Amino acid sequence: MPLLDWARTQWDRALGALAVLIGAILLLVGWMKISDTGFVSEQLPYLASAGLGGVFLLGLGGMLWLSADLRDQWRELRGIRARLDATADLAE
Amino acid sequence: MGILLGMARLHRKAGAAVCAVLGLAIVPLISADAQADATYAAVAEATGTRVILTNQSIPLNVAPQLQGPTASAVQNSLQQSDAYAAFPYPGEEVAGIPGVVGGAAGVPLPAYPFVIATSFGDGAKQLSYPGIELRAESTETLTQSTATGGSTGAGGTSSARVARDGDDVVAKAVTDLDALRIGESLVISGLHAVATASRDSAGKLTRASELSFTRLSAPGFVIGLTNGKFTLQNGTEAPAQNDVPLAQIAAALSGAGYPTTFQVPQETPDGIIGAGLQIQTTLPAPPAGTPGGFSGETPVTYTIGLLRAEVAYTVLPTTPAAADTGVDAGVDAATGVPGAPALPTTDLAGLPGTVPVLAPVAAPVAGIDLASLQASRAAVGSDVGWIYLMVAAVGLAAVGGCAVLYRGAR
Numbered sequence: 207m208p209l210l211d212w213a214r215t216q217w218d219r220a221l222g223a224l225a226v227l228i229g230a231i232l233l234l235v236g237w238m239k240i241s242d243t244g245f246v247s248e249q250l251p252y253l254a255s256a257g258l259g260g261v262f263l264l265g266l267g268g269m270l271w272l273s274a275d276l277r278d279q280w281r282e283l284r285g286i287r288a289r290l291d292a293t294a295d296l297a298e
Numbered sequence: 299m300g301i302l303l304g305m306a307r308l309h310r311k312a313g314a315a316v317c318a319v320l321g322l323a324i325v326p327l328i329s330a331d332a333q334a335d336a337t338y339a340a341v342a343e344a345t346g347t348r349v350i351l352t353n354q355s356i357p358l359n360v361a362p363q364l365q366g367p368t369a370s371a372v373q374n375s376l377q378q379s380d381a382y383a384a385f386p387y388p389g390e391e392v393a394g395i396p397g398v399v400g401g402a403a404g405v406p407l408p409a410y411p412f413v414i415a416t417s418f419g420d421g422a423k424q425l426s427y428p429g430i431e432l433r434a435e436s437t438e439t440l441t442q443s444t445a446t447g448g449s450t451g452a453g454g455t456s457s458a459r460v461a462r463d464g465d466d467v468v469a470k471a472v473t474d475l476d477a478l479r480i481g482e483s484l485v486i487s488g489l490h491a492v493a494t495a496s497r498d499s500a501g502k503l504t505r506a507s508e509l510s511f512t513r514l515s516a517p518g519f520v521i522g523l524t525n526g527k528f529t530l531q532n533g534t535e536a537p538a539q540n541d542v543p544l545a546q547i548a549a550a551l552s553g554a555g556y557p558t559t560f561q562v563p564q565e566t567p568d569g570i571i572g573a574g575l576q577i578q579t580t581l582p583a584p585p586a587g588t589p590g591g592f593s594g595e596t597p598v599t600y601t602i603g604l605l606r607a608e609v610a611y612t613v614l615p616t617t618p619a620a621a622d623t624g625v626d627a628g629v630d631a632a633t634g635v636p637g638a639p640a641l642p643t644t645d646l647a648g649l650p651g652t653v654p655v656l657a658p659v660a661a662p663v664a665g666i667d668l669a670s671l672q673a674s675r676a677a678v679g680s681d682v683g684w685i686y687l688m689v690a691a692v693g694l695a696a697v698g699g700c701a702v703l704y705r706g707a708r
Contacts (some may be wrong), residue, residue: 228696233690240686243465245375246337247438249682257686261693268700 218277222270232237232256301345303401338497339374341569342458342607344471347478348601351581355593363389363576367445369471371458375484380420381434381458383425383445386412414443429453439463452476460609465499469569471605481579484556488512493605501611507563507572509603516554521547526562526573561604569608577603 213220237258240249347364350631356362366385373379388391393410402408413427414432422435429444442459454475461468475489489511496504510524523528527546544560551558561574 225318230691233693237683237686237690240683245465246682247375247377249686253682253686253689257391259687261689261696265696272700272703 207239213234216274219269219274222274224266225270226266226267229267232260232263236260332559334351336607337375338462338469338493338611339372339468340460340462340469341370341372341470341606342471342493342608343606344368344456344458344473344491344493344596345604346454346456346473346475346602348600350599351596352599353592353594353596355591362392363551365389367447367454367456367473369443369445369456370456371441371443371460371469373441373460373462377418378438379416379437379438380438381441381443382413382417383434383443383456384413385430385432385445385447395673397661416443425677432469448476454478458649466496467609467611468494469607469609470494471572471607473603473605475602478600478694480577480603481556481598483580484516484551484554484577484579485512486511486514486602489602491572491603491605492570493563493570493607495607495609497609497611503611505570505607507570507605507607509563509573509575516551516553516556519550551577566608568610569606572603572605572607574601574604 233256239252239256243249276291309678323394343493345365345368348363350361350363352361355689366386368382370382371380381601385394388410388587393413393515396407396409412425412427412430412432414423414434416423416434416436418436418438420434420436424434425432431447431550432444434443435441439462442457442461444455444457446455446508449451454473456473458471459469471491471493473487473489473491477485477487478489490504490508491510492508494506498504510522512522514521514523519530528544548560556600557578559576561576564571577600579598581598583595586593608683649701
């Protein structure tokens with residue numbers, strides 16, 4: 207189950223991808239619902255729910271993905287520092 | 299180290315793939331334009347009979363009026379849903395006296411009791427008195443009211459209804475009077491009047507109206523009225539086949555002491571005002587010394603019919619449907635927002651061949667505030683679809699911005 211293993215170890219990235227996917231689906235569904243009616247009073251609820259909800263999920267997904275990428279950077283930096291420390295110990 | 303670099307490359311590729319998918323997702327949003335805004339305003343009004351009295355001894359030349367059963371429904375696309383039913387209804391001026399006096403004196407007075415009204419969100423209301431039944435209901439898609447006076451077989455009912463089903467809007471006004479006595483010897487029975495206006499999703503307008511009665515008996519003759527044609531009944535219920543010209547009917551009724559005019563249905567730009575009948579008679583002078591100084595003969599005018607049903611409907615001119623509506627609401631040069639549909643008034647005075655109405659047709663429900671309707675449209679925007687696209691673009695920009703921000707940081 208490589209996908210499940212990846213989701214477990216990369217939970218923030220998995221959540222981000224899921225949020226972006228759901229947000230995109232919400233936006234598409236909202237657009238289809240808005241397209242079904244020409245009356246503003248019926249379009250506004252979809253704008254408020256699907257539109258704003260989709261945007262929130264897209265933003266949340268982007269933030270989680272960015273957070274995961276930054277965590278990767280910190281992990282790389284920690285690895286480099288560990289190697290530098292090990293090299294310094296060997297030199298002494 | 300190599301593993302870490304490989305994972306970073308993998309993540310960059312995954313991020314680029316997400317951005318590409320989201321970028322492609324907006325294509326159908328832009329290519330499939332949302333349906334244009336549709337704005338409608340509909341009204342249905344029905345009044346069984348309007349009676350207007352004029353007497354020179356009444357101060358300030360006031361012409362008292364009494365009407366009923368009266369039902370009215372007004373509904374538009376911005377959640378206005380006003381239903382109104384009254385019987386008997388003495389006119390706005392008299393019905394509003396308790397409020398005016400109470401306000402001036404600072405004393406709360408009970409409002410005119412034989413009225414029921416609902417607005418959007420009120421649901422259904424009902425008011426019952428002996429011989430009077432009033433109902434009104436207001437929801438988002440249905441506005442209706444019914445006023446009944448008397449009882450079954452010996453009374454009258456007026457109903458007004460505006461309903462929206464999907465993109466179709468229907469306004470319908472109906473009046474039924476079992477019997478109406480005018481003066482000493484004129485009796486109308488089985489009166490039925492209908493006015494209907496409807497718009498489909500393309501804005502196409504359909505109008506229909508009917509005014510009929512099974513029997514009008516006056517000294518010397520009995521007539522019926524069906525589909526705008528008078529028929530002699532020769533004292534029997536079965537109408538004769540030969541139609542009688544309107545002029546002969548009017549002359550015969552005038553000869554019997556009931557000057558009568560017939561109003562053919564009037565098509566308005568957004569609906570129809572049904573046929574009407576106006577009959578005049580004169581009440582004899584009261585005995586001398588009547589309290590209040592009331593004296594002299596009193597001409598009385600009865601107006602029957604003139605039901606009103608209208609549906610104004612506007613869609614943005616960018617849609618093919620708008621070209622077929624036949625509604626020219628105009629476009630605001632400054633904002634580019636199409637004008638809200640305008641409903642004409644019911645004042646028929648001045649039209650050639652119409653009944654010389656002594657007073658404007660009462661309008662117990664305030665007319666549609668088209669100015670606020672248009673202002674609301676302008677505030678919302680000409681098309682909610684574009685607002686939605688803007689919101690979606692903000693969301694995509696947020697995700698894309700995250701990727702750009704991260705790549706810039708690296």
